[in-house]
Amino acid sequence: MPELPEVEVSRLGLLPHLVGQRFRRVVFRCPKLRHELPPALADRLAGLRVDAIARRGKYLLFDCESRSGGGWLILHLGMSGSLRMVSLGDPPQKHDHVDFVLSGEVLRFRDPRRFGTLVWQPGSAVEQHPLLASQGIEPLSAAFDGAWLHAATRDKTAPIKTTLMDSHLIVGVGNIYAAESLFIAGISPRRPAGRLTRPQCERLVGAVRDTLMRAIAAGGSSVRDYVHSDGGAGSFQLSCAVYGRAGQPCTVCGHPVRVIRQGGRSTFYCPHCQK
Template identity: 65%
Template sequence: MPELPEVEVSRQGLLSCLSRQPIIGAVVRTPRLRHEIPAGLAARLAGLRVDAILRRGKYLLLDCQSTSGGGWLLIHFGMSGSLRLVPPATPARLHDHFDLVFADIVLRFRDPRRFGALLWHEGGGVESHPALAHLGIEPLSDDFNGDWLYAATRCRRVPIKPLLMDSRLIVGIGNIYAAESLHHAGVSPLRTGDRISRQRYRVLADAIRATLLAAIAAGGSSVRDYVHSDGGAGCFQLSCRVYGRAGEPCPTCAGPVRVIRQAGRSTFYCPRCQH
């Protein structure tokens, strides 16, 4: 599933091409993805302009003149979604569900599993949209640090890895990035949130930030369907220290990497280095 780094890489790739560009029209090829696509969305978008492209958690937010009679287009990639910039008149393929049409280029949303979402928020104040209102802190924001993590987990008797992946607490830290951050910090994914010291949380918060920034610099992780807007693939998965490396030697201690199941997801860690 595309997580925070993948959505941020997509956002950065679209900025130079779409920012301040007028929308000629839109093409909707399916009535619903994870949710129903708003009725009349194509007509509502036509004639507006993309004033900005933001990100909130794993949502890409296109500001379509929200302060002057427009609104916001919210895009969630789901399990297999991706955005591609293609030349006009490029034939749509199976699973190409939506086009946002500009004068010289088309932004195309592809989603084989149909777990993504295309939503519309009329006017400003997009943070109040039901899809965004419940989201937790941004891990790359100035407010996120070890002291915040420590305070937020005092009564959480839940293993730390599922906690890091809870979007109501922190947004955008997916399975890969949670596992890698915990390994970098030397924290066991089995340790409950309320049994981690303030100092260790400071180390973990720094590891989370460093891991996410490294993933963004590497273009994200392409482990299934995710590609950049130009069709290229991310390569962070090639540098993972524990994720996907069950039975292989830990790069720190050479002991075998172990895999277990937590909250329905595979957790990779080193029982020697992480405690």
């Protein structure tokens, strides 16, 4: 599933193509993704100008003249979704479900599993939408620091790995990035979140921020269907220290990397380096 770095890379890639452009028309080729795609939404979007593209967690937010009678288009890539800029007249493929037609090109939403989300929030208060109202803290924001993490985890008995991936607490830290952050911080993924010390929380916050920024710089991780808006792939997964390396020597100590299951997901870690 595309996580925070992949969504941010998509946002940055779309900025020069969309901001200031109008949707000439919008084409829905299926009745629903995760939610219904009513024809009235396509009609509502037609003619609106994109004034900005923001991100909240793993959601892309398109400001469609929200301060002058429009609103916000909220998009989630789901498990397998991707956004690509294609030429006018480029024929859609089997899983190309939505086209946003601009003056000289098309923004195309591809979603093989149809788990993506495309909904509308009228007006300027996009954070009031139910999908966004329950989202946790942004890990790249100044508010996400060691003091906050320490205070927020005092009553948490769940392992720190699954806690990092709880979007109601912290948004966008997916499986790869949680594993890599914990390795950098030297913290076992099994450790109960509430037992982390203040210094450990400080280290972990720095590791999360560093991991996410490096992932954004690498174009995200392409482990399934994710591609950039230009069709390119992310490369962060190629430099992972523990993720996907079960049985291979740890890059620091040489001991074998171990894999366990946590919350239905594979967790990779070094039991020698992470305590």
